[in-house]
Amino acid sequence: MSASSPLTRRALLAAMPGLGAGAALGEPYEAGTLAAAAQASGREFGCAVSAAQLAGDPAFRAAVARECATLTPELDLKWTAVEPHRGELAFAPMDQLIDFARAAGKGVHGHTLIWHRSTPPWAAAALAEPGGWSLVRRRFSAVMSRYGELIGRWDVVNEPIDPDGAGGLRDSPFRRAFGDDYIRRALETARRLAPNAKLLINEFGLDYDDAEDRARRRAFLGLVDRLKSAGAPLDGVGLQAHLHLGKGRLSQRALRDLLHELAARDLFILVTELDVKETDYALAPDRRDALVADLTKSYLDAALEEPKVIGVTTWGLSDRYSWLQVTRADLERRPDAWRDGTSPGANRGLPLDAALRPKAMHEAMMAAFRSAGSKSAGDSII
Numbered sequence: 001m002s003a004s005s006p007l008t009r010r011a012l013l014a015a016m017p018g019l020g021a022g023a024a025l026g027e028p029y030e031a032g033t034l035a036a037a038a039q040a041s042g043r044e045f046g047c048a049v050s051a052a053q054l055a056g057d058p059a060f061r062a063a064v065a066r067e068c069a070t071l072t073p074e075l076d077l078k079w080t081a082v083e084p085h086r087g088e089l090a091f092a093p094m095d096q097l098i099d100f101a102r103a104a105g106k107g108v109h110g111h112t113l114i115w116h117r118s119t120p121p122w123a124a125a126a127l128a129e130p131g132g133w134s135l136v137r138r139r140f141s142a143v144m145s146r147y148g149e150l151i152g153r154w155d156v157v158n159e160p161i162d163p164d165g166a167g168g169l170r171d172s173p174f175r176r177a178f179g180d181d182y183i184r185r186a187l188e189t190a191r192r193l194a195p196n197a198k199l200l201i202n203e204f205g206l207d208y209d210d211a212e213d214r215a216r217r218r219a220f221l222g223l224v225d226r227l228k229s230a231g232a233p234l235d236g237v238g239l240q241a242h243l244h245l246g247k248g249r250l251s252q253r254a255l256r257d258l259l260h261e262l263a264a265r266d267l268f269i270l271v272t273e274l275d276v277k278e279t280d281y282a283l284a285p286d287r288r289d290a291l292v293a294d295l296t297k298s299y300l301d302a303a304l305e306e307p308k309v310i311g312v313t314t315w316g317l318s319d320r321y322s323w324l325q326v327t328r329a330d331l332e333r334r335p336d337a338w339r340d341g342t343s344p345g346a347n348r349g350l351p352l353d354a355a356l357r358p359k360a361m362h363e364a365m366m367a368a369f370r371s372a373g374s375k376s377a378g379d380s381i382i
């Protein structure tokens with residue numbers, strides 16, 4: 001594929017692992033949007049949203065419909081959201097998100113089947129009881145059967161890594177109940193329930209060339225190798241990419257090396273939760289936006305060189321709804337600032353500002369997709 005012969009939206013979605021089956025397909029994406037730029041590079045662009053944001057905010061809903069090819073439920077598919085009390089299934093918000101996705105012709109990425117932080121307390125306690133795995137199977141089955149028509153791709157286990165844990169694995173209720181093998185078992189359970197779905201593990205803290213992220217990358221690759229040699233049905237990996245201006249420059253070389261290692265293991269790769277935490281909120285808004293955009297471009301330029309990177313999702317679309325907050329510590333670092341009664345506003349780490357206007361980060365992402373397209377990075381995916 002080249003920029004002069006773009007894929008149709010139908011062909012692109014059909015070619016994306018896990019997104020062909022259910023997405024209703026309409027006209028090509030509007031020029032100047034992230035969905036269109038990603039499509040021209042043979043990739044997809046998506047963002048995380050919640051049903052409440054979509055329902056309560058028509059302007060935001062329109063921005064999501066315009067900019068995104070895929071949606072990731074930020075909250076509504078998590079176990080805590082779907083089954084806060086044992087046996088009482090609460091599907092309404094996720095049903096609404098799915099209805100919006102279907103009507104707007106969006107794919108949906110299934111986030112997430114297992115995450116230690118979104119396991120309801122009743123389940124965390126009950127997993128270790130005899131027959132505890134049946135709770136995992138019931139949890140998977142409840143959402144995979146209900147949403148499997150539109151969701152063909154699942155984060156089966158989210159954030160399993162702790163480089164200081166034995167075997168590089170996090171201590172979690174799942175590991176305590178079922179041992180290190182719980183990740184392989186989870187993938188096999190998901191495969192049995194949805195034989196055609198694409199199955200991922202999703203992880204954070206793999207981006208920087210510091211001791212912590214180096215250890216996390218080693219542990220992550222170690223886990224992938226163990227899963228592969230055990231024959232686990234692992235199709236892809238999600239790299240969250242929560243970037244942080246306080247961590248300094250990104251090492252593109254470290255990122256490229258990780259991507260090559262993952263590609264060599266025959267996995268597709270998704271950037272699943274891209275956003276940028278700022279540190280100096282007293283800078284002028286243009287300067288803040290430029291720093292965020294530069295870091296984003298640096299990450300994506302390296303990531304999109306790798307043909308196995310099939311898409312990018314930002315964790316939110318607009319600063320209006322980012323989980324990244326300006327903290328008291330952020331404000332206290334600049335005691336000299338905002339004496340005139342102004343305020344720093346929201347963290348500016350997403351493509352659209354709080355008024356839904358595209359920022360420099362949006363342009364940086366467009367540029368990264370454009371230059372990846374000219375390298376025909378998407379060819380080998382399709």
Ligand code: G3I
Pocket residue numbers: 074075078117118158204240273323
């Ligand atoms: O909606 C309620 C509100 O009614 C209540 O007053 C308020 C009080 O705390 O809580 C609100 O819910 C919060 C919700 O975000 C919406 O803001 C929950 O407490 C809070 O736990 C929830 O946090 C989410 C977190 O996952 C846990 O589910 C974040 O929004 C969401 O961005 C975050 O996403 C995670 C990914 O799943 C995995 N990777 C890291 C990423 C960021 O932490």
